[in-house]
Amino acid sequence: MQFRELGLNKPIVKAVTESGYENPTLVQEKAIPLVIENKDIIVSAQTGTGKTAAFALPILQKLFDKQDASKKGKKIRALIVSPTRELAIQIEENFQKYSKYTNLRTGIIYGGISFEPQKDMLRKGVDILIATPGRLLDLHKQDAVHLDFIETLVLDEADLMLDMGFIDDISKIEHLCPVDKQQLLFSATMPYKVVELAKTVLKDPVKIEVAPTSSTVKGVQQLLFYVPKPEKIELCLHLLRNSIKGSVIIFRRTKYGVDKLEKTLLKNNYKVDSIHGDKTQLLRQEALQKFKKGDINILIATDVAARGIDVKNIDTVINFDIPNISETYVHRIGRTGRAGQNGSAFSFCSADEKDYIISIQKLINKQLDVIEDHPYPLDPKAKPEVHKSPNSSKYRKGRKSEASKKKKKRWY
Numbered sequence: 218m219q220f221r222e223l224g225l226n227k228p229i230v231k232a233v234t235e236s237g238y239e240n241p242t243l244v245q246e247k248a249i250p251l252v253i254e255n256k257d258i259i260v261s262a263q264t265g266t267g268k269t270a271a272f273a274l275p276i277l278q279k280l281f282d283k284q285d286a287s288k289k290g291k292k293i294r295a296l297i298v299s300p301t302r303e304l305a306i307q308i309e310e311n312f313q314k315y316s317k318y319t320n321l322r323t324g325i326i327y328g329g330i331s332f333e334p335q336k337d338m339l340r341k342g343v344d345i346l347i348a349t350p351g352r353l354l355d356l357h358k359q360d361a362v363h364l365d366f367i368e369t370l371v372l373d374e375a376d377l378m379l380d381m382g383f384i385d386d387i388s389k390i391e392h393l394c395p396v397d398k399q400q401l402l403f404s405a406t407m408p409y410k411v412v413e414l415a416k417t418v419l420k421d422p423v424k425i426e427v428a429p430t431s432s433t434v435k436g437v438q439q440l441l442f443y444v445p446k447p448e449k450i451e452l453c454l455h456l457l458r459n460s461i462k463g464s465v466i467i468f469r470r471t472k473y474g475v476d477k478l479e480k481t482l483l484k485n486n487y488k489v490d491s492i493h494g495d496k497t498q499l500l501r502q503e504a505l506q507k508f509k510k511g512d513i514n515i516l517i518a519t520d521v522a523a524r525g526i527d528v529k530n531i532d533t534v535i536n537f538d539i540p541n542i543s544e545t546y547v548h549r550i551g552r553t554g555r556a557g558q559n560g561s562a563f564s565f566c567s568a569d570e571k572d573y574i575i576s577i578q579k580l581i582n583k584q585l586d587v588i589e590d591h592p593y594p595l596d597p598k599a600k601p602e603v604h605k606s607p608n609s610s611k612y613r614k615g616r617k618s619e620a621s622k623k624k625k626k627r628w629y
């Protein structure tokens with residue numbers, strides 16, 4: 218199948234060809250004609266499947282067909298809501314790339330930076346707006362953004378959006394747009410709450426499922442190391458020294474864990490940086506840029522901070538902590554072995570994480586290859602460590618102070 222056959226115009230096909238894409242991916246093949254036909258769709262697809270172009274190309278196509286001649290007084294006609302800033306930036310880069318040979322203008326708004334440049338951009342007018350929910354509502358309150366002419370609303374990474382507590386924001390945004398808009402919902406996984414959301418916002422949607430989360434990425438070598446929790450750092454250093462080459466993403470469950478590991482790797486002279494929810498937008502962007510450019514080859518991240526980020530050529534993913542949600546494992550290892558390249562995923566499992574491995578193996582319907590030949594083996598009879606009393610835990614205060622509970626700070 219060719220992009221032309223999907224009903225895309227020349228300027229868009231030209232930009233796509235220049236991006237180096239030869240054929241549409243499966244999700245593009247299925248979604249593009251439906252979006253052009255004005256259907257609502259609910260798509261279950263992960264990052265890496267080409268899902269951004271699956272909504273960006275037909276949106277551009279539709280807007281291109283009716284584009285304003287003048288640049289003045291442009292009205293926002295497509296709105297893409299994304300849960301994280303990084304993802305929003307990535308989506309915007311995609312729109313810029315594909316709209317190169319059109320007059321269509323794309324803008325982006327997200328929190329953590331000053332309002333003024335964003336207001337300026339909105340005043341000048343854009344056809345397509347990419348936004349994170351909080352900043353969008355803030356700017357709407359200030360009367361700086363108008364959603365009365367939205368023709369297509371995209372909710373990207375809907376599952377993450379709900380996990381991050383954006384349900385009310387999404388509902389507000391949906392109501393601020395015209396009733397008869399087209400809606401596209403993309404989600405990596407389809408838990409019950411996403412299905413329920415879809416029922417309330419979409420009109421008779423067509424379902425598209427390209428890669429069920431249970432199918433792990435082909436070409437990724439998945440290795441499992443049983444290791445006592447306190448020795449995970451040693452195992453990590455051992456593998457970095459002896460087995461792991463190239464670019465590496467290391468996933469940890471908490472910000473605290475990310476910072477701790479980063480310090481150790483820096484002490485050992487590794488070129489490393491990190492991203493998590495406590496870092497400023499600027500620092501997160503810098504870390505990503507350094508990683509993308511190859512100035513550093515190790516990036517440590519929490520799941521939420523790294524979700525959806527498209528970094529090419531990652532050789533290895535390390536699951537330093539085993540995720541307690543099995544789908545997260547699939548997302549993490551989906552970072553490597555992209556676009557037909559081979560990659561490796563190393564998982565470090567301590568005694569208290571064994572149950573997580575059992576669930577993961579069930580989900581992916583595959584046993585991970587256990588590597589027994591390493592210097593920090595876990596005694597098969599080792600029992601999970603249990604904190605005797607919450608009051609005696611040395612981490613208790615640092616982990617959840619009264620102040621942090623009040624602030625409801627995120628842990629990712």
Ligand code: AMP
Pocket residue numbers: 237238239240241242245263264265266267268269270527
């Ligand atoms: P996404 O799933 O949208 O994050 O896209 C993952 C990567 O695939 C991005 O780097 C895109 O540039 C790339 N991509 C998207 N569509 C195609 C295509 N049809 N052929 C080759 N690469 C593509």
